[in-house]
Amino acid sequence: MTKLSLQALNRATLERQWLLERRDATALEAIEHLVGMQAQSPLAPYVGLWTRLQSFQTDELAKLLEERRAVRGSMMRATIHLMSSRDFLAFRPLIQPRLEREVFQNMTYGRHRLEGLDIDAVLRAGIDRMTAGPATAVQLREHLGPLWPDREPAALAHAVRCLLPTIQTPPRGIWGKGGNPAMSTADLWLNSPVDPAASTDPVPSLERLVLRYLAAYGPASVADAQTWSGLTRLNEIFDRLDLRTYTDLTTGRTLYDLPTIPLPSPDTEAPTRFLPEFDNLLLSHADRTRWIDNQTRQQLTLQEVLTRGSVLHNGQATALWKQTKSKKTAHLEIDPITKLTRAARSAIESEAHNLLTFTAPNATHEIRFAHP
Known part of the structure; x- marks a missing residue:
């Protein structure tokens, strides 16, 4: 296997991230190429797109959100991500195990606080509230608390946010605007249930998700992909894929990549780039020494x-x-x-x-x- 230095890894991933050269692409194309962008800081993706695209303007992303072609919702690592609507609908079911862990293993909101609770009934009540209109966390707590007076309202609202395919609706995330996060669901906001058939990928699956990850963040290890997604036991997924392998010269780890993507020269010049807070480039590898x-x-x-x-x-x-x-x-x-x-x-x-x-x-x- 070819051995890759940290410099070679750095340049390879910078190229995948569109950080060696700003690309002539749309904001939607960039969001899908990156398989979403961390967006818990609601305006961070605007800077993340500006630093990657040739002619990005703030109203381009604002329009995508207002027209519901892009959404901000709970996804990888149980955090808020900016996704294209079609990718959110397709890949949200695959991330569900991570969101379930966020609920049932959470020290603050989960475990004994939800023990013996009819979770399905809580989710139905959450949907009832959001059917009346997007709801803030406070409004969810106010709605759910009286229905289960012996439970903590915050724990009930947290379960609804994570276990349902919730979306934070505008004006949250719109440049120049603000407001508290208000939630809806994919069914209500996009008029479509989460469904792998909505994806543009041939076979929406964990295999396709890994391939999309490597196209934007590779070469990478299994641990890297698990860190990015929040999922576990991806070894068997990697084993089923036809991937090129490299060896990390520094650690000896096995790194995987798509066989069709050539690597840039390690000596390629890397221009100065400003990344926003929580940029996925810095979050999506277990070993961050390449950065x-x-x-x-x-x-x-x-x-x-x-x-x-x-x-x-x-x-x-x-x-x-x-x-x-x-x-x-x-x-x-x-x-x-x-x-x-x-x-x-x-x-x-x-x-x-x-x-x-x-x-x-x-x-x-x-x-x-x-x-x-």
């Missing part, structure tokens, strides 16, 4: 890295960023997590100006490095 070296990781918690935007320079996470606004000025603070050369700082500052032109075109821009 951030162990020494840097030891200095930061994963939560610190994910809850702020990340700056990739030469393919590596080298800084964190956060944008704020005061009156007519947009402020972007860059916090280096590695030592930056003068050239690196210049490249990061240049791309920061591009980012602010996208996020705050009518404001005065101010960029500041947290450390000299």
Whole structure:
């Protein structure tokens, strides 16, 4: 098996993620290529699409959500993902085991709090409430609590959110708008039950899901795919597929990939890119050393890295960023997590100006490095 260095892995996955070169593609094509985008921070996908596409504008994604061609709902890792509606309908049943674990093994909302409960009756009651209109978590608790007065309303609402194919409806997730998350279901919002037949894939299945994952995140190990999806026991799925195998030069792990995709040269130049908080690039591998070296990781918690935007320079996470606004000025603070050369700082500052032109075109821009 061919051995791949961290540099080779880095460049291969950056190319799959459309981060070596911005692509001339639609937002919907990008969302489907990435098999969804983490969206618990509702506006993060806008930056994630801008950094990957040549001519993305905020109203393109807003229109997809308002026209119900894309949705934000509970998916991989039991977190909110932006998906195309057809992918949500097709793949949501495959992720159901992870969402069931989120309910029944949850220390806060599950276990003994749901023991002996007629879950089907709770779900029917949740559907009844959402049939009247999208419901916030508070409204679900207010509806469900009186029906089961001996149970915690928050646990009941959490079960509804996870066990049903719930979708957070606009204006949540619309650029320039806001509001508390309000939930509907796929049946109500998209007028269609979750159904693998809705997918554009030939055979919507765990096998197809793994192939889609490798096309966007490979080469990768079984553990990587399980980390991305939140599913377990994917070894047998990989065994049934006709895949190319590589060896991770650093760890000796077996990595899998689609046999039809060539790898770019490890020496390919990687431009500076700004990623939003919780970008799937940083969440979708069990071993994240292709993005951030162990020494840097030891200095930061994963939560610190994910809850702020990340700056990739030469393919590596080298800084964190956060944008704020005061009156007519947009402020972007860059916090280096590695030592930056003068050239690196210049490249990061240049791309920061591009980012602010996208996020705050009518404001005065101010960029500041947290450390000299």
